Amino acid sequence: MSLGLIGKKIGMTRVFDDSGKAVAVTVIDVSDNVFVQRKSTETDGYDAVQVGFDAQKPQRLPKPLQGHFEKNGVSPKKVIREFRMEEGATVPEGDHPGVGVFQPGQWVDVIGTSKGKGFQGVYKRYNFGGLPMTHGSMMHRRTGSVGAGTTPGRVWKNMRMPGQHGNYRKTIQNLRVVQTRPDDNVILVSGAVPGAKGGYVIIRPAIKKSDEAASNA
Numbered sequence: 001m002s003l004g005l006i007g008k009k010i011g012m013t014r015v016f017d018d019s020g021k022a023v024a025v026t027v028i029d030v031s032d033n034v035f036v037q038r039k040s041t042e043t044d045g046y047d048a049v050q051v052g053f054d055a056q057k058p059q060r061l062p063k064p065l066q067g068h069f070e071k072n073g074v075s076p077k078k079v080i081r082e083f084r085m086e087e088g089a090t091v092p093e094g095d096h097p098g099v100g101v102f103q104p105g106q107w108v109d110v111i112g113t114s115k116g117k118g119f120q121g122v123y124k125r126y127n128f129g130g131l132p133m134t135h136g137s138m139m140h141r142r143t144g145s146v147g148a149g150t151t152p153g154r155v156w157k158n159m160r161m162p163g164q165h166g167n168y169r170k171t172i173q174n175l176r177v178v179q180t181r182p183d184d185n186v187i188l189v190s191g192a193v194p195g196a197k198g199g200y201v202i203i204r205p206a207i208k209k210s211d212e213a214a215s216n217a
Contacts, residue, residue, distance in 0.1 A: 004204035031185035052077030112194035
């Protein structure tokens with residue numbers, strides 16, 4: 001993996017490419033990224049970079065985390081993530097990784113937390129097909145049988161049943177960076193990304209598509 005960024009989802013809009021075609025994009029604010037710590041093979045056994053995002057009050061952090069920020073001379077942050085670096089990869093100079101980490105046309109993966117939808121039944125949660133609505137049926141949107149009485153005599157683990165829906169960690173792969181706007185410190189990514197407006201997301205280089213594929217897109 002290479003260096004990534006932490007961002008905040010602003011919302012969706014559209015931009016027009018060189019041919020005049022409208023492209024739906026998600027605007028991600030990456031203005032408050034800062035390097036917290038650089039790790040190396042010599043001192044830590046592997047190469048990595050810790051990145052922090054969004055200011056936090058010190059009193060709202062546990063003491064060990066406060067000490068970690070103080071030791072590295074960085075103001076406390078709400079979100080901190082570590083990106084493992086490939087051998088020979090270069091880290092941008094300075095204290096703040098900017099939008100220049102990604103280039104227009106590059107493929108990225110975006111990780112976020114999907115919108116929570118509360119306690120839901122199996123029809124909305126798992127897209128069940130439905131039980132009979134006529135002929136005396138008294139079960140329409142219910143789960144139905146969840147197991148036999150004698151064998152196995154219990155309900156198997158992972159049985160699809162009603163429960164919490166949404167609020168999952170989601171990774172959307174192979175999204176294209178449409179534009180980077182250094183003046184606004186935002187990145188425009190094609191398509192939709194998980195979560196509500198204001199939610200935190202992680203942007204990393206795509207692991208299933210190469211930059212060569214991006215240049216041919």
